[in-house]
Amino acid sequence: MSSSEAPIAIKFDHVTKTYKLYENDKQRFLSVFRSNDKRKLVATVNACDDLSFEVKRGEAVAFLGTNGAGKSTTLKMITGVTYPTKGEVTVNGTVSALLELTAGFDMKLTGRENIYLRGHALGLEREEIAELEPKVVEFADLGVYIDQPVRTYSSGMKSRLGFAFAVSSDPEILVVDEALSVGDKQFQKKCFARVREIMEKEDVTVLFVTHTSSAAEEFCTRGIVLDHGSKKFDGSIEDAIAYYEGNY
Numbered sequence: 001m002s003s004s005e006a007p008i009a010i011k012f013d014h015v016t017k018t019y020k021l022y023e024n025d026k027q028r029f030l031s032v033f034r035s036n037d038k039r040k041l042v043a044t045v046n047a048c049d050d051l052s053f054e055v056k057r058g059e060a061v062a063f064l065g066t067n068g069a070g071k072s073t074t075l076k077m078i079t080g081v082t083y084p085t086k087g088e089v090t091v092n093g094t095v096s097a098l099l100e101l102t103a104g105f106d107m108k109l110t111g112r113e114n115i116y117l118r119g120h121a122l123g124l125e126r127e128e129i130a131e132l133e134p135k136v137v138e139f140a141d142l143g144v145y146i147d148q149p150v151r152t153y154s155s156g157m158k159s160r161l162g163f164a165f166a167v168s169s170d171p172e173i174l175v176v177d178e179a180l181s182v183g184d185k186q187f188q189k190k191c192f193a194r195v196r197e198i199m200e201k202e203d204v205t206v207l208f209v210t211h212t213s214s215a216a217e218e219f220c221t222r223g224i225v226l227d228h229g230s231k232k233f234d235g236s237i238e239d240a241i242a243y244y245e246g247n248y
């Protein structure tokens with residue numbers, strides 16, 4: 001199937017995400033109860049601003065843009081961590097995210113117990129998690145630490161467990177945000193190899209955020225350049241990189 005005939009995996013239809021900035025956290029908290037009180041609102045920021053695009057199943061798309069351009073916010077709306085203020089986001093397929101890999105671990109529980117915790121949080125059945133567990137344990141390669149509380153892990157070890165969990169299932173949509181720089185050099189190599197393996201499956205859709213043009217070029221065929229939450233360029237990865245680097 002050529003990509004122009006493939007079904008749509010992701011669609012952003014005039015999506016705007018507005019964040020409100022308050023004087024302090026207390027005012028942010030109080031704003032939940034006083035919907036019309038704007039006195040303590042310092043500013044609003046459109047992290048995504050009337051953003052529209054479609055990604056077909058099987059495409060690999062890189063999002064390029066300077067700090068604060070809206071790349072992470074876009075990915076977070078795809079993974080359901082945050083929601084649009086206006087417009088509509090449609091996602092067709094199971095999503096696995098290599099974002100905030102260590103968020104949500106229970107530090108008191110062991111690595112192995114956290115695999116179950118995360119699986120339950122994602123709505124997996126016990127049998128499905130039991131099937132996943134040996135794959136995660138093998139990929140994370142934490143030795144005896146897998147049965148130690150996560151509070152005893154180094155930050156690299158926590159990332160390894162998070163990464164292993166995210167890549168051990170077979171996702172239909174893979175969302176990657178700079179997460180390939182996890183752990184030491186050897187583990188990074190393993191991460192690249194695994195992401196490449198997932199991407200080689202024909203129908204997997206990949207969305208990739210990176211500041212490294214070489215990684216974007218290696219993994220993606222299409223690039224979308226964002227600036228202040230708006231789409232500035234959408235085309236082949238080579239042209240998108242040239243546009244982003246000011247050589248287009």
Ligand SMILES: Nc1ncnc2c1ncn2[C@@H]1O[C@H](COP(=O)(O)OP(=O)(O)OP(=O)(O)O)[C@@H](O)[C@H]1O
Binds near residue numbers: 046
């Ligand atoms: N929770 C939040 N509250 C307020 N503002 C936010 C929040 N999250 C993001 N923003 C703002 O939204 C804008 C876009 O942020 P986002 O993290 O999406 O950018 P990015 O392109 O991923 O940047 P980077 O390359 O630095 O990771 C920025 O101005 C940022 O400060």
